[in-house]
Amino acid sequence: MIKRFCLVVFLLCTFCWSVTLVRPGMTIAADSAVADEDDFAEYDNKIIPVNDPLESFNRVIFTFNDRLHIWVLEPTAKVYSKAVPSLFRTGIRNFFSNLMEPARFLNCLLQGRFSEAHDVFLRFLLNSTAGVLGIMDPATYDGMKTHDRRFASTLSNYGAGRGPYLVLPFFGPSDIRGFFGLVGDTLTNPVFWTLRDEPLAAVAVQGGKAVNRTSFHLGEYQRLLSGTLDPYIAIRNVYRQSEQ
Amino acid sequence: MPVKKSNLVFLCFLLISLLVFPLSWSAAAMGPEAQLKLSVDKLLTVLNDKQLQGPEKTELRRQKVAEVAFSQFNMTRMAKLCLGRGWRKLTPEQRQEFTRLFKRMLAKTYVSTIDDYSGQKVVFTREIINKDRAEVRSKIVSDDKEIPINYRMKLEGDRWLIYDVIIENVSLVRNYRSQFAPLMQKKGYDGLIEQMKKRIKEIESGEKKNNG
Numbered sequence: 001m002i003k004r005f006c007l008v009v010f011l012l013c014t015f016c017w018s019v020t021l022v023r024p025g026m027t028i029a030a031d032s033a034v035a036d037e038d039d040f041a042e043y044d045n046k047i048i049p050v051n052d053p054l055e056s057f058n059r060v061i062f063t064f065n066d067r068l069h070i071w072v073l074e075p076t077a078k079v080y081s082k083a084v085p086s087l088f089r090t091g092i093r094n095f096f097s098n099l100m101e102p103a104r105f106l107n108c109l110l111q112g113r114f115s116e117a118h119d120v121f122l123r124f125l126l127n128s129t130a131g132v133l134g135i136m137d138p139a140t141y142d143g144m145k146t147h148d149r150r151f152a153s154t155l156s157n158y159g160a161g162r163g164p165y166l167v168l169p170f171f172g173p174s175d176i177r178g179f180f181g182l183v184g185d186t187l188t189n190p191v192f193w194t195l196r197d198e199p200l201a202a203v204a205v206q207g208g209k210a211v212n213r214t215s216f217h218l219g220e221y222q223r224l225l226s227g228t229l230d231p232y233i234a235i236r237n238v239y240r241q242s243e244q
Numbered sequence: 245m246p247v248k249k250s251n252l253v254f255l256c257f258l259l260i261s262l263l264v265f266p267l268s269w270s271a272a273a274m275g276p277e278a279q280l281k282l283s284v285d286k287l288l289t290v291l292n293d294k295q296l297q298g299p300e301k302t303e304l305r306r307q308k309v310a311e312v313a314f315s316q317f318n319m320t321r322m323a324k325l326c327l328g329r330g331w332r333k334l335t336p337e338q339r340q341e342f343t344r345l346f347k348r349m350l351a352k353t354y355v356s357t358i359d360d361y362s363g364q365k366v367v368f369t370r371e372i373i374n375k376d377r378a379e380v381r382s383k384i385v386s387d388d389k390e391i392p393i394n395y396r397m398k399l400e401g402d403r404w405l406i407y408d409v410i411i412e413n414v415s416l417v418r419n420y421r422s423q424f425a426p427l428m429q430k431k432g433y434d435g436l437i438e439q440m441k442k443r444i445k446e447i448e449s450g451e452k453k454n455n456g
Contacts, residue, residue, distance in 0.1 A: 039325055039407075043417060090388060216388060219360075226447050227353030229423045229439050237422040241414045 051164050052236065058167040062232050065172055069214075069221055077214035084215075091135040092212045096191070098127050098134025103188035107149040111157045116147040151188070152181025162243075165236055170206075173239035276378040276397045276404035277371040279316070284366050286312045291361055302359065310355045318398065318405035319347045325407060326420035330428045338433060345440045346420075352447040362386075378404060 052058065081089070101124035108117035123139040123146065130138050140146070155177050156162075163176025171182060186192050195202040228234035274282075287309060290296060296305045323343040324331045334342065363386075370381040376399040384391045396408035408417040427436045 039321065040329060043325055043328075043421065086388060223353070223357065226450070227349060227443075229427060229436075229443060233423050233426065234419055237419045238414050241418060242412065 050236075051162075053164050054166065058165065059232055061167040061169050062235070064169060065167065066231070068170070073210060073214050074218070074221070077211045078218060080211050081215035081218060089212055089215055092209075093216070094127070094131070094137045095134045096209055096212075098124065098131070098137075099190050100185075101127075101134075102190070103151075103185060104147060104149050106188060107151060107154045108147060110154045111149060113147070113149065116149065119145055120147055120149075150181055151184025152178050154184070155181060165239070170210075173235055274404075275371060276373065276395075276399075277368050277380045279404050280380055280382070280395065281368060283312055283316050287358075291358070306355050306358065309358045310351050313355070314347065314351070316406050318400060318407050319343055321398065321405070321407040322417065323347070325417045326424055327428070328421050328425050330425070330433075334433065341437065342433075345437065345444070349440055349444055349447075352444055352451075356451070 101120055105117050105120045105124065108114070108120055123144050126139045126142070126144070127134045127137055130136075160177050160180075162178075166174050166176055166179055168174050168179060168182070174182070191205060192202070195205060224238075225231045225234070290305065290308045290312060295301075296308065320339070320343050323346040324339075326346065327334075327342065331339065365385045366382055367385055368380065368382045370379075372379045372381075378397045378399070380395045380397065382393050382395070384393060392412055394410040395406045396410070397404040397406050399405075408415055410416070424436065427439060431439070
């Protein structure tokens with residue numbers, strides 16, 4: 001009796017299971033208009049409002065940045081990456097990133113992320129000492145996480161909206177909040193304070209940083225743009241998507 | 245007697261299995277992640293093929309890569325999603341033409357990236373399946389960086405096919421849609437097609453410049 005009961009239960013289970021398994025294949029046979037609707041719906045609710053009243057101004061700056069990247073930055077970075085070994089370039093990247101840790105610490109505190117602030121503090125301590133002024137990154141090697149909290153995210157934390165899209169000369173895609181974030185980041189950057197009386201040196205350091213950064217992403221910008229029909233819209237969309 | 249009874253249960257099980265499994269297994273034999281892994285292996289075989297190495301074999305190598313890669317895509321669905329609702333107004337011929345050009349543009353843009361391959365590893369990190377939809381998450385790992393790439397897939401018949409690629413949180417479909425929609429509005433279907441053809445020509449002439 002029990003065995004028969006088990007058998008019935010088993011049969012029932014198998015039947016249910018088979019029905020759920022077969023189902024995915026069946027939806028394909030469904031009316032194609034309905035399927036269309038489903039497909040579009042998946043993307044409809046993800047359409048991001050454009051909010052770009054300054055488009056014509058932005059397009060001018062975009063073209064400027066674009067030419068600067070393709071004519072100056074990329075060729076320089078290409079030569080530089082051949083002349084300077086990757087290990088050395090990574091060291092430079094680490095050094096500048098480490099200098100921003102105090103600012104990250106401050107932003108973590110302002111955002112009430114105390115455990116992240118703790119992480120950032122320990123990273124800074126370890127990398128500045130054992131990592132020789134931040135050139136090496138033993139903290140990441142030890143599995144300590146980075147928390148790249150910038151001033152823009154602090155502003156967002158206090159309720160500041162994104163504001164219209166804004167293309168900044170040299171810095172690229174941003175928005176009004178991003179602009180004020182950049183001002184905040186600059187004011188908390190020790191490089192800025194060290195070189196505030198020597199604007200030429202400051203520009204040189206910024207340029208060097210940009211070349212160093214680009215050397216890790218050679219050809220990526222051109223590749224990204226080659227498959228686009230409207231580079232300006234494509235980049236704006238990439239910015240909006242990755243900021244979400 | 246008890247032996248016979250358990251035999252009966254076994255027999256029933258076998259019978260049901262035979263009835264049910266061919267239907268269900270055909271759909272679930274290979275998960276989306278396993279399927280992608282297989283094609284990554286195939287790509288690596290092409291890249292490591294000694295007969296396909298060297299600059300004079302570039303075209304043939306790219307062709308093979310494109311063949312393997314595009315077999316994992318449902319290009320019609322992808323093209324449709326990229327175009328958005330304007331797709332509905334197109335005739336079947338226009339849809340075919342648009343899909344063909346779109347595929348060509350993607351091939352011209354992305355297949356050549358494989359020439360830069362220098363031992364990066366593809367690591368699959370997660371697979372999320374919801375009925376006939378799936379998202380497979382992966383990372384391309386090289387010495388100095390990691391690039392997260394997620395694939396959105398749909399089960400079609402017995403295969404999972406990609407309809408969107410999300411690179412560093414940026415969806416390809418959403419990006420193309422943001423470009424195609426205003427173009428369609430401003431210049432219509434013919435204007436869009438013209439611009440795509442122009443772009444493909446530009447990429448091709450860029451390639452020639454690089455090779456020559």
